[in-house]
Amino acid sequence: MATRPAPAVSVIVPTYNRPGHLRECLRALAAQTYPDFEVIVVNDAGAPVEEVVAGFPRLRITLINQPANRGHVAARNRGLDAARGTYIAFCDDDDLWLPGHLAGLVAAVEAGADLAYSDAEVVVFAQTPAGRMPRRREVFAFDFDPDLLRRWNFIPPSTVLYRRDLHRRLGPLDEAMADYWDWDWWLRVAPGHRVERVPVASVLIAVDAGGGNASAVPERMAPNLARLVAKHRLGPLPTSNFLRMLSEPELQPYRRPSRVVWDGRMPVG
Numbered sequence: 001m002a003t004r005p006a007p008a009v010s011v012i013v014p015t016y017n018r019p020g021h022l023r024e025c026l027r028a029l030a031a032q033t034y035p036d037f038e039v040i041v042v043n044d045a046g047a048p049v050e051e052v053v054a055g056f057p058r059l060r061i062t063l064i065n066q067p068a069n070r071g072h073v074a075a076r077n078r079g080l081d082a083a084r085g086t087y088i089a090f091c092d093d094d095d096l097w098l099p100g101h102l103a104g105l106v107a108a109v110e111a112g113a114d115l116a117y118s119d120a121e122v123v124v125f126a127q128t129p130a131g132r133m134p135r136r137r138e139v140f141a142f143d144f145d146p147d148l149l150r151r152w153n154f155i156p157p158s159t160v161l162y163r164r165d166l167h168r169r170l171g172p173l174d175e176a177m178a179d180y181w182d183w184d185w186w187l188r189v190a191p192g193h194r195v196e197r198v199p200v201a202s203v204l205i206a207v208d209a210g211g212g213n214a215s216a217v218p219e220r221m222a223p224n225l226a227r228l229v230a231k232h233r234l235g236p237l238p239t240s241n242f243l244r245m246l247s248e249p250e251l252q253p254y255r256r257p258s259r260v261v262w263d264g265r266m267p268v269g
Contacts (some may be wrong), residue, residue: 007060009037009102009161010085014075015093017046021206024132024267026056028096031269034103037089040082042066042075073181077172080164088164094206095158096268098261101202105161113196115162115189117144117155119258120203122242127208132266135209138246141258144195148254150234153183156242159203162189179221180228187232201258204268207243 011029015022022041029039038060043049045066053063064078076090087109091097101118108116119141125132142154149155160182170188177184189195222239229237238248245251262268 004060006084006086007036007038008085009034009087009089009106010079010083010164011037011039011089011091011102012076012079012083013039013041013091013093014044014072014079015041015046015049016044016069016072016075018093019047019049019052020131021094022049023052023055025091025093025096026052026059026061027267027269028098029091029269030056030059031099032097032102033099034106037102038062038083038085040064040079042079044072044075045069071175071178073173073175073178076181077175080167080172083164086164087161088167089161091158092206094208095156096204096206097158098202098204098268100200100261102161104198104200104202108196108198109161109163111196112194114166114193115160115186116196116198117159117161118198118203119201119256120156120159120205121201121260121262122205122207122246124207124209124243132206134264134266137262137264139201139258139260140205140242140246141199141201141256142197142251142254143256144197145254146190149186149190150232151237152240152245152248152251153180153186154245154251154254155182155186156203156205157182158205166193174231177224177227177231179224184228184231199256199258201260201262204262205242207241
């Protein structure tokens, strides 16, 4: 049997016990205007998701079931091991891509960027009998600034696409950095590489109105923040999350306008 050609993009979706969110996520991926991608769903020893995955036969999905719960960073690394694409993207299972998201990022990396990220909307969702419904939404948009990156993580992981060969030079994601793996990776990539922003809010970053997100109480992540500070020799850093950053006085001068493309309707796709 012939091996399928390698896709341009590998989209890695770690998931754990959120089959409803995963279904919404895959529906949004299926609506992408850019066609040449595979999806690698890594179930971190949670409830079975085979039925969810089977509902999207037009997506090129590889399902990996972790034998034990090792955390979402290990799940991402497992996805990286299986990835065949030239480029890597992550989408958290509760976040949502709008249809043109992948096309915009691929255009940026094909124009010379090593890593590209889009703007986003941070959306506070409430769970209703009809599914998740938006209760608040706000644009999250910052130009790339390497000095600012040493104080604030202004790049949500679900907004990013980068060249897979960066891992050959820089190694895998740091599994000891459970809460700040993404910030750690951006700090490792930024020196000596071209990073570009795509000024379109093409990702919905989900915040649970009930506080169910892992980052809902960022003070719990303080030990990992201390690890990040020591690893990269950063100065004192505040604990925060993407929602809180929108009201942070220090960041207001750095916020930028963005093209908003979401019509506010759910589900996406």
